[in-house]
Amino acid sequence: MARVVVVGTGIAGLIAAYRASAEHDVVLVTKADLGESNTKYAQGGIAAALFPDDSAEAHAADTVRAGDGLCDPATVDVLCTEGPGRVRDLIALGVEFDRINGELERGHEAAHSARRVIHAGGDATGLAIETALVAAVRTLALEVHEHTFMRDLVIDDSGPDRRVSGIEVVDTAGVVRVIDADIVILASGGAGQLYTHTTNPLVATGDGTAAALRAGVVLADLEFYQFHPTALAVAGTPLISEAVRGEGAVLLDEHGRRFMFDVHPDGELAPRDVVARGIANAMAAQGGRPVLLDATALGRDYLEQRFPGIDRSCAAHGFDWATTPIPVTPAAHYWMGGIRTDAHGRTSLRGLFAVGEVACTGVHGANRLASNSLLESLAFAWRATDVLTDAWPQFASTATTLGAAAAGDVPVDRAQVQRLMWDLVGIERSAAGLRAAAAQLEEWTVVGDSVSDLETRNLLDLARLTVTAALCREESRGAHWRTDFPESSALFAQSFDCVVPASLRVKEEATL
Template sequence: MGASLNRVVPALPLPEAGWTRSTDVVVVGTGAAGLMTAVALADAGRAVTVVTKGDLGDGSTAWAQGGLAAVLGPDDDADLHVQDTLVAGAGLCDEGAVRTLVDEAPAAIARLRELGALLDLDAAGRPALTREGGHSRDRIVHAGGDASGAEVTRTLAAALRARGVEVLQRTVALDALRSADGRVVGLRVAGVQDGALVDAGDLLARAVVLATGGYGQVYAASSNPAGATGDGLALALRAGAEVADVEMVQFHPTVLWSGPNAEGQQALISEAVRGEGALLVDAAGRRIMLGAHPLADLAPRDVVSATIAAHLRATGDEHVFLDASHLGAGFVARRFPGISRACAAAGFDLGREPVPVAPAAHYSCGGVVADLDGRTTVPGLHAVGEVACTGIQGANRLASNSITEGLVAALRCAALLADELPPAVAPVAAVGPTGAIGPAARAAITAAATRHAGVARDADGLTELLGVLTALPRLAPDGVLDCAAVETTALHTVATLLASAALARTESRGCHRRLDHPATRPEWQVRLVHRLDRSGHVHTRTDAVRTLAAAQVVA
């Protein structure tokens, strides 16, 4: 593959800094991972400044319906949760990281409850547990029936406010500031006012924690909010960090179908609806998942999405149906009040009739290479939550492991930074080429990614996608960098990595399905890792997946 097809913006043309401030730690993002990191750091006595592109609590967490996975039931154990995660991850999970997550998940949820989270309880006053796809036991903790993420966000945002942590809202992180030896020592940030960048300045810090979420908005239709444009991943790459597994984008199989040309954030119908017994059927009422997987409608998400996509290709239909009518209208309304309202707003009664659904982009399994303590390959730069690639999600995330991972990683990262912070170091002026992709290119990026890098892919389409991305014009030298250009540049970076990795991986595994290479190949049980040089060329290598035995040998 020609290097010219793997070239992205190496640095943004930054506005001049009009001010400089110092803090111990800057946390970027206010989803579960970012909020818990900031709260825990404040409790440890660290000075923290939080930066969020939108308002406090904006992000994907607030939209999460299903819940948090943890071993809490009497018939469950850690080995089962680990095994379910490894099976869903299709050979790309870091088993050591998975075991750490499973072991520490109950304590993370207990900490959330200590902070005031109102979880749904059973008759005995214990967290009520339900099941989602890929889980062999009931182990999903939820709140408000189907409003788990909103309750997590409410709890942590309130805790942050109570601790008086400084929050810079409607402020975008542009690029990292680095010391002479390459350590990240802060961020150039700017306020966002009617889309324009204003009041730019330098936030100097002894550590930077990225908790910016995923990149679902690289597709035209996604369950993600509008801000999920991959800003943190692109910033980390430009700062010298490695990223991996970008081709592993999970498509949620049951997003409410809103038409053939749906764009933007789409209404999600939680996997927990199928966990309670809802079924996927075609227009004639025939079940889609029977025979496709031993768990049928509760198969892992990649299997369900791929099965639906294959059915749509074979029949020419635009969607299938989710049928929960046999569960009873009263039960559905009580258990899933938010989803019922969303369906009603679209003209459907979830408790009384099948509703149309189709897969849509949902979760970014790939991200900035990091361990569960948040450490990346660049000193001073940390990443937690969906922006990070810890090896837990592998090639396909097990349902409801995401907020759990965000909380566990946040607590571990905060504990690390409470004990270990390097002294403050002054940044040096950045050198090298800069650029940006103008906002007008965003529609072309998302249209091409949707067409060629969706649930099913092939070499011809991925090559065409790379051609589209390469041909997009850069912002003119006298052009003004605004928030839309920052986001479009990030989407271009993400799409380039996604397309090049998906083209290189000549197999089907987890979320990555190649029509021209349908088999899973053992030689591809490797991670594709990317880094950027100063001219913007992306360099890719393969890394072996760390098994628990390998991790013990290294230790």
């Protein structure tokens, strides 16, 4: 029996903890409440080939097409062939998906060739999954640490193989201690707080990815950050699910003209990166003002029944979307990059697994297909728990290795990092803007050792490496759009792996 520490309590972390507990001593760590994660806020649903008129092969083809030439075919095959079985496992764990006449109700989202997205509570799929899994985990005799922040990984260099031996955490009283582990599973989510405008909750500060970075673990594809096309253009940028467009809502400029068919033959149902750029360009043409999402043709009754959460959000901000188009803008949503893993969640560091958005399995390539994120978390967290005590394979890494900038000495706050990333490393990028961003980031440092300061340090570390990766990819592909290199290039049809040189790791550790 191994001691397994799971960091994070979204769908990936909860599934990993639940399944690992059957054979191992599990410790579950989360920096917020047990039920707080990105999963909780997922609206659209979960995609899987569950229906007779669909197939895993069709789902895989859609995933690869959206990924713009960078998906790993092997992990895509795992996702799409094993995904339906994992969704049925979710149902067995108590997730109640919406049904019509006893059959699963399914929706359509952009870049899918079939209606295969199932949902719960209309637009509360993530909440339904989180609630069911938290309830399942609470029935187990797990050691749970809420409001406990993971500061760094603990590494054992004493043996022939470098390996993880635990995590260093900070509790609510500011006390630093080590939780020992034979195995660590990072399920700590993404880093949406890198950007001023984001659909992500405040907890999404890239803690697991940054800790892995400082430990010398291989990361990959950090230049690929997906911007959701439609967030309500108000403070907090609440998400307006892609499923709304999938059911027939259309995008209009401020003159009432439907503009997306000028951009792509699929109009509003083009891949997310295309729609986000189309909206950004339309906004630029009208002085930066938001575009409009017109869902009025769907009718009040349907909107209230199918999208109750969005309906309440619109009403709370003074909008009646049943009668009037609502203002929307793109916002940072999902990181395709992360900790490089194999098809079982294993990383380049022995004993360390990564699952969910913190991981880069290669499934999403340069641009995630809508509603594949929950499925990826579920499928690969499940697979990870099947091999926790197996022999550790040789980790293959053949792509370009990137360095990272050293820390500077000018104090910075989080809002400054977010504004710089939004302005210069956002939907559209250029060499001049990226170099300016790199120079500024190199000058900055984070002062203080509160949990908030440590989160900001993580964001700053990840911002530096994201800029480096974006500079190296001199092409436009998927969610990475370079105005100075607007075409894709066969020279860049590969992932870029990223590590921090040992000299910088030593310097970083000395500041802790």
